[in-house]
Amino acid sequence: MIAEILKNVAIVVVGLLPIMNPLTTIPLFMALTKHMSQDTRRLQARKACIYAFSILTAFLLLGNGIISLFGISLPGIRIAGGIIIMILALRMIFSGDDTSSAVDAEPSEIKKANLDYSFSPLAIPSLAGPGSIAVTMSFGSEIPPSHLIAGHMVVIVGIAITVGFAYLALSAAPWIEKALGDHGMQAVTKIMGFLLTCVAVQFLASGIRDFYVDFSQM
Template sequence: MSFSFKEIVSVTLILFSVIDVIGSLPVIIDLRKKVGKIESERATIVSGVLMVSFLFVGERILKLFGVDVASFAVAGALIIFLIGLEMILGRTIFKADETVGGASHIVPIAFPLIAGAGTLTTIISLRAEYQTVNIIVGIVINLVLIYVVLKSSEWIEGRLGPGGLAVLRKIFGIILLAIAIKLFKTNLIPDF
């Protein structure tokens, strides 16, 4: 168990790209307008609990179904690849549940926007390549960033504008495609 600055940076960037809290700003802003206030603290805490829990329990769940981490990593690479395509092409492949219900901090912000299928799949996929302690640090750094973005979503909306948000989304989409290809190479063909 050792800290690696390089691994922490890699994990942080991968999760930041997959979570895409900046790309989710239009949904967050729209929700804020509908419900009046986003509970940033609760959304961040619920997201963190989901991510860390899945980091530790996710592999056991996979074993229950007889799936190894490398196979799950390849499946995760497929999802990451599709999310990257979504971001670059501006098309919706994954549909989020639109119901807000009474818990605006949990649905749809904490789950599925922040700790959705792509994020949870990525966390398990990262276990195949990075040490757990570095993944946890990457998750915590992302939770801090998520909290800051949720807390200042109104300010960010005014500063970036629609064009700035679109550019950021495309950049993170390209990064995700590269990450997906790396995961394919590492887990599908281990000797490559």
């Protein structure tokens, strides 16, 4: 029984981790928290992971009801996430940073550093994006009716482990930044901004395609 549970937890982690891919969130995290203290950065990473875990768990348990209640579809979530990521990515490309850099030089005047980016865009759509939500709901749909409680607990544990990997990745961001230096960070920010633009385009394209498929079947 224990071996079967561990096997199913591993399946959830293996299925969810590549979709969440916390490594792609590191450049966005570093850009958004550039003017924050180390303690604030750690708090942002912790809150982002808690939010991501809560979002994925909520969609696991209440996904179909949430979507029906608000009239939201997964294609709509994909397009909304793509737009948010596109805006942030273009700022990273053309300014080498995002709006968190648009602050006064005086430390007492740096108010943008106190902004909370943990829920959006770090938790959603970056960590708990449309793909992660879709995968989580797919795992939930495969739970046998005779093992609902145990099945949901297995998926929740898998989500927690995956989010734990994400927290480790975000926590390592300051060391990565120190290793690269200012010029290296600017180069990485622009490169990752381009890659995030590609991800955003993919989100938008897949969302539009799914919208077209849904409407063509009506």
